[in-house]
Every structure is written in structure tokens, then in C-alpha cells.
């Protein structure tokens with residue numbers, strides 16, 4: 004029996020692609036292993052969005068070199084955004100790697116597998132059924148399959164924000180035809196999936212490159228009609244591409260959850276301009292105002308970068324004020340990291356000291372912890388509905404439609420069920436309560 008282990012870092016797109024690779028390996032008769040050391044084949048699914056991610060990749064490759072010295076038959080496959088057109092050069096630098104393939108280039112994986120005598124079935128890539136394996140958790144010494152899964156709908160990015168490497172590694176935007184996505188989601192639902200998260204680096208620009216130009220709202224309308232599907236989410240939105248039609252779809256479609264990821268990146272107009280984001284702070288605030296007016300109970304998440312080249316203390320304070328005023332449910336904050344090849348890397352010096360970046364990052368996080376603590380405490384004593392995704396440390400967990408993580412204890416089998424939970428304890432990161440509908 005051949006066993007595989009997939010190591011994944013980076014965004015949800017990578018997680019979705021790892022699920023799909025697992026699907027191919029399962030079809031080939033391989034079995035999931037619990038760690039590197041139990042595996043005969045490992046796949047590294049890499050990210051290079053910041054230097055810290057790239058360092059993790061290099062560290063893990065080093066670790067695997069050691070493992071391979073002990074087990075010369077270990078097969079090492081590498082994919083994700085670390086792999087690009089320089090694959091040949093990487094192959095020379097890392098001779099212990101058996102195969103490098105670009106993100107989503109399953110043909111390469113399959114061709115390699117067939118050469119190894121693996122029975123990897125080639126299927127039409129637009130009907131990716133081998134990927135129907137749902138995310139698996141190893142909890143309480145037994146495996147449970149999550150009722151939630153990712154569905155990539157648009158690949159790549161056309162935006163070229165000045166700091167970002169993603170367009171260079173993932174290429175231009177390519178949308179999948181609507182019929183294909185609907186077909187795939189129906190198939191997923193037939194296999195037990197209850198919640199899907201539609202993925203794209205720029206998910207709200209879906210469809211502009213397709214014949215007849217359907218948009219994300221059209222797709223949501225179609226998906227909302229699928230019997231058995233309970234919840235629909237989508238990420239990540241670009242503020243400049245969110246339309247009123249999309250906001251209206253979220254407000255009116257019963258399966259589309261009340262949560263939007265809307266990365267702002269900075270709260271200062273000059274920084275936003277240097278980042279090439281295509282909106283200013285006022286437009287962003289107006290957008291949030293419109294969204295909140297149209298969709299009651301909407302929860303909002305955002306991303307912020309601190310320490311962009313030449314960011315002054317005052318400009319940073321503008322980001323801080325925005326976080327204070329808007330009261331996001333979640334804020335992901337990152338310190339600026341120069342990425343070779345990007346515009347910001349070419350044009351600007353990375354001139355904010357690491358200690359200042361760290362200090363700014365901590366300030367945003369501290370403020371957001373207080374904001375989230377306040378928002379979540381309002382749920383104390385309230386009843387919320389969650390879709391139960393799995394178990395962690397003896398407790399069931401799931402999310403509210405607004406994407407809040409909720410834990411509860413119960414002896415019953417709740418996997419994939421909707422549970423009504425009365426919230427007894429809240430924190431900035433999660434909630435805890437008792438099930439009411441058992």
C-alpha cells in the first residue's frame with residue numbers, strides 16, 4: 004500500500020487544489036498518511052505571497068531532503084505558487100524533488116503518475132470528479148468528512164496591485180463556464196456536500212471573460228436553486244468590482260450567507276494609490292455603508308498590510324481609524340514583504356524597519372481583538388444556527404451563516420447537521436454554547 008501526505012500552506016485556492024490532488028491519488032489507490040514520516044509520496048503545495056511563506060517552503064524542502072536520505076524511495080512532488088516558469092532551474096537546485104508542477108497543472112501530475120505505473124485516471128479537467136473527496140479531519144482518532152468544500156470558479160488575477168506576486172504566479176483571470184460549475188456543485192451535493200465556498204482571487208469579477216458575460220450574481224442565482232445545497236459562500240471580493248446586483252443577490256438569496264470578505268489593504272488614500280488598488284477610502288466607506296443598508300446582519304472581513312514602503316505614522320493611523328470606525332468582524336493583518344518582480348519591489352525601497360512593522364501589526368491586532376470581543380459578546384444568550392463541520396478536542400464545531408466559529412458538546416452525531424446553539428460563552432475568536440434542537 005502506497006501512502007501519501009499533502010502539505011499545504013497559503014490561501015483557500017491552494018487548499019482546494021490539495022483536495023483535488025488527494026482525489027487523484029485516491030483514485031490511483033493511494034492512502035492518506037498522517038505525517039511526512041508515514042508517507043511514501045509527499046506533495047508540497049506552496050505559497051510565496053510573503054517571504055515568510057517562501058521560507059517555510061525552503062525549510063520543509065530541507066527537512067524532506069533529510070527524510071529522503073533515510074528513505075531513498077520517498078517521492079517528493081512540489082506544486083503551488085513557488086513553482087513557476089523557472090521549474091527547470093528549481094529542479095537543478097533541488098535534485099531530491101521528483102516532480103515540480105505549476106498550480107492546477109494536473110496533466111503534469113497525471114503524466115508523471117502514469118510513468119510511475121500509478122493508475123491515475125485522466126478525466127476531462129472541467130469535470131473534476133476525482134476531487135470530490137471532501138476535506139478530511141483527523142479528530143478523536145477517527146476520520147470525519149466535512150460537509151463543506153471549496154469550488155474554484157475563476158483562476159488568476161488581472162489587478163496587479165503593486166505589492167502582489169499572485170498575478171505573476173497564477174496568470175490572468177480565467178472563469179469556468181457557469182454550466183460546468185452548476186454541474187459540479189450538483190454532483191458534490193449528491194455526494195453529501197451541504198456548503199460550498201466559491202473561490203477566486205477576485206471572485207466578484209467572475210464571468211467577464213466568458214461568452215454572454217454572466218456575473219457572480221447570475222451564478223449565485225443558479226446555485227441557489229440546487230436542492231440539498233444548504234449554504235453558499237464566496238471569496239475574495241475586490242472592492243472595485245462589487246456591484247449593486249451582487250449585493251442584492253446576497254441580500255435576497257436564502258442560501259447565500261451573510262458574510263463578505265472585502266480586503267481594504269490600507270486606510271490612507273496615498274498608500275492605496277501606491278498600492279494601485281483602484282479605490283479611495285471614501286469609496287470603500289460608502290461601499291460598506293451600502294452593503295450594511297442592503298444586507299442586515301452582514302458580517303465583514305478584511306485584509307490590511309502595514310509597513311508598505313514609506314508608510315508614515317500618520318498614514319498608518321488612518322488604517323487604525325478605519326478599523327476602529329468600520330468594526331469588521333475579522334481583520335487579517337500582514338507586514339509588507341517585498342516580492343521580487345512586483346512593481347513595489349522595483350519602484351520603492353522596503354524602508355520601514357521590521358520592528359516598526361511589527362509594532363503596527365500588533366496595534367491593529369490589539370484594536371481588532373477589542374472590536375471582535377465587543378461584536379461577539381452581543382451574541383451571549385442568543386440562539387444561532389450552525390452547520391456542523393467536524394470535531395475538535397472532543398467538541399463539535401461549525402459556523403454560523405455570518406462565519407463565526409461555534410463549539411458545543413453533545414453525544415449525538417451532528418456531522419453535516421444544522422444545530423441551533425444557545426451561546427453561553429464568547430471570545431474574540433470563537434463562541435461556545437449548548438445545542439437546543441436535539
Ligand code: SAH
Nearest residue numbers: 166167204239266306307308337338339340
Ligand atoms: N486577492 C485577494 C488576496 C490576495 S493575497 C485580495 O485582493 O485581497 C492575500 C493577502 O495577502 C492580501 O489580501 C494581502 O493583504 C496580503 N499580501 C499580498 N501581498 C503581500 C505582500 N507583498 N506583503 C504583505 N502582504 C501581502
Ligand code: SF4
Nearest residue numbers: 160162163164167169
Ligand atoms: Fe494580489 Fe491585488 Fe490580485 Fe488580490 S487583487 S491577488 S492583492 S494583485
Ligand code: F3S
Nearest residue numbers: 013014050051052084
Ligand atoms: Fe499564496 Fe499563491 Fe494563494 S502565493 S496566497 S498560494 S495564490
